[in-house]
Amino acid sequence: MEYLEIEGGNPLYGEVRIQGSKNAALPILSAVILHRGTTVLRNCPKIIDVLYMLEILKGFGCRVSWEGEALVIEASDLAACQVAECYGRQMRSSIMLLGSLLGRMKQASVSYPGGCVIGERPIDIHLGALEKLGAVFAEEPSGLKAVCEKPVGLTLRLPFPSVGATENVILLAASAEGTTVLENAAMEPEIGELCRFLNSMGAKIRGMGTDKLVIDGVREFHDTEFTIMPDRIVAGTYMLMTAAVGGDVRLLDVPLEQLGSVRKVLGQMGARQEAGEGMLRIQSKGRPRSISRIITRPYPGFPTDLQSPLLAALSLGEGCSVIEETIFEARFKIVEELRRMGAQIQVEGQKALIQGVEELRGTNLTARELRGGAALVLAAAAARGTSRIYQYHYIARGYENIIRDLQSMGSVVQST
Numbered sequence: 001m002e003y004l005e006i007e008g009g010n011p012l013y014g015e016v017r018i019q020g021s022k023n024a025a026l027p028i029l030s031a032v033i034l035h036r037g038t039t040v041l042r043n044c045p046k047i048i049d050v051l052y053m054l055e056i057l058k059g060f061g062c063r064v065s066w067e068g069e070a071l072v073i074e075a076s077d078l079a080a081c082q083v084a085e086c087y088g089r090q091m092r093s094s095i096m097l098l099g100s101l102l103g104r105m106k107q108a109s110v111s112y113p114g115g116c117v118i119g120e121r122p123i124d125i126h127l128g129a130l131e132k133l134g135a136v137f138a139e140e141p142s143g144l145k146a147v148c149e150k151p152v153g154l155t156l157r158l159p160f161p162s163v164g165a166t167e168n169v170i171l172l173a174a175s176a177e178g179t180t181v182l183e184n185a186a187m188e189p190e191i192g193e194l195c196r197f198l199n200s201m202g203a204k205i206r207g208m209g210t211d212k213l214v215i216d217g218v219r220e221f222h223d224t225e226f227t228i229m230p231d232r233i234v235a236g237t238y239m240l241m242t243a244a245v246g247g248d249v250r251l252l253d254v255p256l257e258q259l260g261s262v263r264k265v266l267g268q269m270g271a272r273q274e275a276g277e278g279m280l281r282i283q284s285k286g287r288p289r290s291i292s293r294i295i296t297r298p299y300p301g302f303p304t305d306l307q308s309p310l311l312a313a314l315s316l317g318e319g320c321s322v323i324e325e326t327i328f329e330a331r332f333k334i335v336e337e338l339r340r341m342g343a344q345i346q347v348e349g350q351k352a353l354i355q356g357v358e359e360l361r362g363t364n365l366t367a368r369e370l371r372g373g374a375a376l377v378l379a380a381a382a383a384r385g386t387s388r389i390y391q392y393h394y395i396a397r398g399y400e401n402i403i404r405d406l407q408s409m410g411s412v413v414q415s416t
């Protein structure tokens with residue numbers, strides 16, 4: 001069985017360029033089908049979820065090619081609007097094709113995205129909002145069928161600032177009749193990036209960076225070339241890894257303005273930081289300081305996607321830390337694996353109480369989902385001895401090449 005082997009305990013020294021953002025690339029790839037023409041994307045991360053999305057687009061009839069580092073997608077003639085079952089089930093974020101398929105094809109057929117390790121992940125907010133724009137849904141044995149003959153803009157408010165639901169509304173409203181005002185919209189940077197991409201191909205969206213988006217529907221889009229922003233969660237993962245393992249690391253192409261809450265936590269942990277133009281240098285020695293209480297929140301709060309890496313880092317903290325998870329209901333599954341390394345963590349409902357230990361022991365570990373897998377890599381790099389992480393393919397869903405990145409920070413890591 002495949003595994004990633006890490007020799008822990010070596011401080012990190014080196015430089016890593018941060019890849020393009022997974023959670024910006026996926027909705028942008030969905031938006032591409034709104035235009036009957038050609039889109040060129042740069043800095044699109046070569047991760048499993050992007051490759052899945054490209055297979056889905058090809059299934060619709062898009063022509064997809066890589067020209068060097070640039071991804072070229074030609075979407076003039078779409079023949080299908082069904083998300084292939086095999087991909088739909090594998091990748092729940094294929095649900096964000098609903099808005100763009102309805103906008104382009106007036107119909108869509110997607111597998112009902114199941115829950116996953118971190119939670120049930122219902123889509124009621126997506127469906128409720130799209131219905132307000134005119135979509136009609138039918139649940140069938142093969143999945144979810146949707147039609148929307150004529151999307152019409154209106155003012156609507158999300159009951160919770162769901163990232164995916166915000167993206168689906170934007171994707172349908174971009175070509176709806178009239179204006180859509182979306183209130184209580186998610187404000188994650190990836191939403192702003194999707195809006196900037198859509199505006200670059202002729203959409204008319206205002207209010208990026210706020211929780212109120214105003215979308216004037218347009219009839220036509222045009223060709224565009226767009227560079228995808230760096231991935232704040234990948235950057236945050238390596239920032240926390242350096243704080244936990246120790247060393248002196250320079251991160252390049254870092255979206256500094258999106259990492260305020262993470263940089264604050266790094267400071268609380270005692271890491272030294274030096275910011276430059278798109279660059280962040282992190283220096284850390286010895287054990288990280290503990291953090292009495294940290295709560296995950298929608299942006300700009302501390303991101304839920306860095307909760308597992310932070311949990312792993314604070315397992316070595318001097319003293320007690322408490323992490324409260326408020327976004328997903330089952331995002332502490334990684335605790336049992338960390339305990340097997342000697343971590344002392346108690347989970348009480350949505351809170352993890354961490355009693356920091358002097359050291360973690362390397363051992364055999366199993367990844368079960370993306371960010372939990374990244375947290376195991378962090379813990380293994382910090383632990384004494386060698387660890388093997390099985391099922392590390394989950395990590396490749398969001399990290400372009402974590403082995404390459406770790407090696408460029410001087411970590412001793414190899415994979416089978």
Ligand code: EPZ
Nearest residue numbers: 023093121122123124125126162163164165305327328371
């Ligand atoms: C996006 O997921 C990200 N995925 C997630 O990143 C991220 O953790 C999450 O936003 C929060 O920031 C992508 O962008 C591809 P939500 P999404 O809708 O859109 C509940 C990663 O590791 N909810 O904001 O699914 C939901 O159950 C991934 O890169 C409903 O109840 O997140 C959750 O508890 C993991 N009904 C909360 O809202 C709905 O209809 C936040 O979900 C939709 C969501």
